Amino acid sequence: MMENSRRSFLKIAGYSILGVSAGSMLIGMTPKLTGASSKTALPEYIKRPEAKTATRWGMVIDTRKIDHEMNEKLQEACHEIHNVPDHIAKFDNKNHEIKWIWATEFKHAFPSDQDDQFMVDRLAHVEIPVLCNHCDNPPCVQACPTKATFKRESDGIVLMDFHRCIGCRFCMAACPYGARSFNFRDPRPAIEKIDMAFPTRMKGVVEKCNFCAERLAKGKEPACVEASEGALVFGDLNDPESEIRKLLAEQFAIRRKPNLGTFPSVFYIV
Amino acid sequence: MKDKGKIVAGLIIFFMFVTFPFWYNHGAASTAPEVVLTPKAKAAKTCIADKEFMRTEHMQILDEWRDTVVRDGQRVYVNEHGKEYVASLSDTCMDCHSNKAEFCDRCHNYASVTPYCWDCHTYPEEKK
Numbered sequence: 001m002m003e004n005s006r007r008s009f010l011k012i013a014g015y016s017i018l019g020v021s022a023g024s025m026l027i028g029m030t031p032k033l034t035g036a037s038s039k040t041a042l043p044e045y046i047k048r049p050e051a052k053t054a055t056r057w058g059m060v061i062d063t064r065k066i067d068h069e070m071n072e073k074l075q076e077a078c079h080e081i082h083n084v085p086d087h088i089a090k091f092d093n094k095n096h097e098i099k100w101i102w103a104t105e106f107k108h109a110f111p112s113d114q115d116d117q118f119m120v121d122r123l124a125h126v127e128i129p130v131l132c133n134h135c136d137n138p139p140c141v142q143a144c145p146t147k148a149t150f151k152r153e154s155d156g157i158v159l160m161d162f163h164r165c166i167g168c169r170f171c172m173a174a175c176p177y178g179a180r181s182f183n184f185r186d187p188r189p190a191i192e193k194i195d196m197a198f199p200t201r202m203k204g205v206v207e208k209c210n211f212c213a214e215r216l217a218k219g220k221e222p223a224c225v226e227a228s229e230g231a232l233v234f235g236d237l238n239d240p241e242s243e244i245r246k247l248l249a250e251q252f253a254i255r256r257k258p259n260l261g262t263f264p265s266v267f268y269i270v
Numbered sequence: 271m272k273d274k275g276k277i278v279a280g281l282i283i284f285f286m287f288v289t290f291p292f293w294y295n296h297g298a299a300s301t302a303p304e305v306v307l308t309p310k311a312k313a314a315k316t317c318i319a320d321k322e323f324m325r326t327e328h329m330q331i332l333d334e335w336r337d338t339v340v341r342d343g344q345r346v347y348v349n350e351h352g353k354e355y356v357a358s359l360s361d362t363c364m365d366c367h368s369n370k371a372e373f374c375d376r377c378h379n380y381a382s383v384t385p386y387c388w389d390c391h392t393y394p395e396e397k398k
Contacts, residue, residue: 042352043319045344154343161340162390194392196360202389217345 050219054236056156057211058265060247063126065231071103071127077227083200085190098181100209101131101224109256123270132179132209133256133264134158143174157211167204176257180208237265303380306372314366318349332359360391368394
């Protein structure tokens, strides 16, 4: 009796497994129901015809043409169009500060790279505009566990996908330039005037300079370059004929913390 | 089997309890909301795809858009008929459908979905 029922149980179990696997195979073989996409090549995605393209965007900053007013102008131009909140002006809270481009002293921008003993007087007092360096070998991209920050293969810009950022802040720890800021609170109350052409961020994501990817897509130069009256030059580092490469061929330029091997795309003429 | 009565009674009570929401709300179902089209959306006659497709698949399209725009930098969407649209929620969708409360929220509230698009993306009513 016992043997018999075990035998029949195993038989039924065997048949059911066969049945289920055969059924799922049949389901897998039926053509997938897709929307309009399977019929033709359309719909598809393209760039705007006026979009600026390069294989590696870079920037040269001529610090000789930059003063305190210019730095403020650069930051204003950038922060206004990108809806960067100003927690210092609004809530007097330095800890929640968000910055995409800002001014710092030479010794902080280039710590220990240059021997600052008996340094030329101008450099001891100059304000250096600093921003995300859009490194060729970006440590933040390696640190990100969700691939929310990534280097765009087409043009080398290090970008953030805010949809994917989980706010772990590994990228902030990884970035040797402090170019990233965290939204500790909802940024909207601290935005003077929301620019409708660009999204804001939400509480709990990291943000940084995007080399104005949205402006390049419309064929415009980055906002800071436009506001700089020629002090900032933007172009393709991989194109020997570009203005930026000609400038680098003529002038000695330095990069921030070159010994770390991040290969920044932002150069400084000092 | 002498507890048959109790068991059956218990089963009936259990069944009634489980199906309570169905028969309690029977007939009282709220009607599906009607979305309102703005004059601009009406004048355009057609969205980026046909109405039924948009009704069921708009979230997939938006998901595709956010990846192609943010990650690939391809910012223009060419639809089936070769018409080009800037792939942007705030600039394209909300340009015609500028009535978020009557167009987006009505259905989303009815279906009890809370998309987090608006945490970052702006919409026309928001004048700050």
